[in-house]
Amino acid sequence: MNLRTRLLIIGLLALATASAQVSASGSRIKDMARVQGARSHPLYGYGIVTGLAGTGDAPGNKATRQSLANLYSQFGVSIPSDSVSSRNVAAVMVSAALPAYARQGDTLDLTVTSVGDARSLVGGMLLITALQGPDGKVYALGQGPLTVGGYKYDANGTLGQKNHPTVATVPGGASVEQEPLHADLGKRDNLTLSLMEPDFTNAARVADAINAAFAGAQATPTDNGGVTVRVPASHQGRFVDFVRQIEGLEFQPDAPSRVVVNERTGTVIAGARVRVSSVAISYGDLKISIATDNSVSQPTLIAGFQPGVTTERVSNSRVDIEERSGATLVTQPGGTVADLVQALGRLRTSARDIVSILKALKAAGALHADLIVQ
Structure with a gap:
């Protein structure tokens, strides 16, 4: 056995040992479940991107021209929408995700998508846009330069494009103005864990791990996707610390085949x-292979002087089955x-x-x- 073979065997044994240790340690509850109610909220808004180098919406886009006319009117400029040029402007939809416990002044990442016929958003600037939730309330304001991971250029019938130039992002481009409603964690005496992959066996194992780790805690699986946990008296008023300890607990998950x-x-x-x-x-x-051989039948020199004698094309086909x-x-x-x-x-x-x-x-x-x- 040479040195290379020995090193390969040692490496495989080390990999197998590491895999066994990971399998024995199990998975954290934090990676398999989340506290019910602690979820993000979708936000959306309608905005305008300016500064495009002739790649914005076409001049015939009435929605973009009307939006520009409304914007001008806010600055005391009254101009009919038919007189507005929109080639350097694009109408866009802006979306973001508001965390459950966001605070005023927190920043959010924005996703900007074209809703008109703009060819590219490269080099654009998103004007201030109000982002509202499904309830119609404004929770954040977005603005900033766009980051586009692609391009599209065309000239004289030649087109060059990479990825989707009509979708862009604005990292940290939104500022939270209103906090979402959430319960006071310090006063809660129970919580519900929602499994990311519902499974009856995993729900029971999560409850067993919690009951074994905390004296006085009562964890009960309600169904294949939820576990109700009563906060013990020793952790009353320390809800965050209690959740932190629960998330660090490990158990052996059972995966479906x-x-x-x-x-x-x-x-x-x-x-x-x-x-x-x-x-x-x-x-x-x-x-099955079908091949055709084409050949030409040329008359002899003597026969070529006879009437009705011409050159003929002959096709021979053969079928090979293997x-x-x-x-x-x-x-x-x-x-x-x-x-x-x-x-x-x-x-x-x-x-x-x-x-x-x-x-x-x-x-x-x-x-x-x-x-x-x-």
Whole structure:
């Protein structure tokens, strides 16, 4: 055994040991659940982007011209909307996410999208825009230069484009003006944890981990997606500290058996515990080739002087049928999808054939997992 082989084995053993340690430590409740009510709120608004180098909305866009006329009127400039030029201006929609416990003066990132026929937002400046929630109240004001991750240039029928130049961002471009309504955390005596992936087993394990860590706490799973926790007397008035300790608790999550396949790219992703029943798999490939040979029949010199004798074009077609030897694979009891994919790979099975075989296994009832085809 050479040095390179020894180093490879040592590296694999170290990787296996690290994986076992991570599996034994489990996952934090913070990564699997969130406190119900602590969520972000969507904001949106209608705004105007200026400073575009002739890539804004077309002059015939009535909505943009009317918006500019309304803007001018706020500064004492009265001008009909038909006289407004909008080639350097674009009408946009602005969106942001307001955190649950945002404070006045906090900044938010903005996403700006064109709603007209602007060709590009590169170099634009978003004018002050009111961002409102679903209740119609204004919670933030946005303004700032746009950051566009693409471009679009065209001249004389030649077009060059990268990504989507009609979508832009304004990092930290909004300022929170009104705080969202939220309950007083210091006075709460109970809370509800919402699992990001609803599962009855995980809900019960989260409740068990909380009850084992806190004396006097009563954690009860209400359904597959929620766990109700009563704050113990020792943590009354210290709600934030109690939640911090809960989020740091670890438990062993139970993941459902799933196999995700992408037919476009041939990607197959399966969990380590996805099992395949004992089954025989046989597949082959039939290749048909049709070739045509064109030739010219030229008359002889003597026959060429006879009337009615001309040069003729002759086409000869042949059909070749090649049936490649198929392969047969028998899976063993207790085998996994990973074992099956490796075996098919050794047989030089294409990725798309592997996807088709997995779909056939699911139809035959031999694949004990949910098959998700993208």
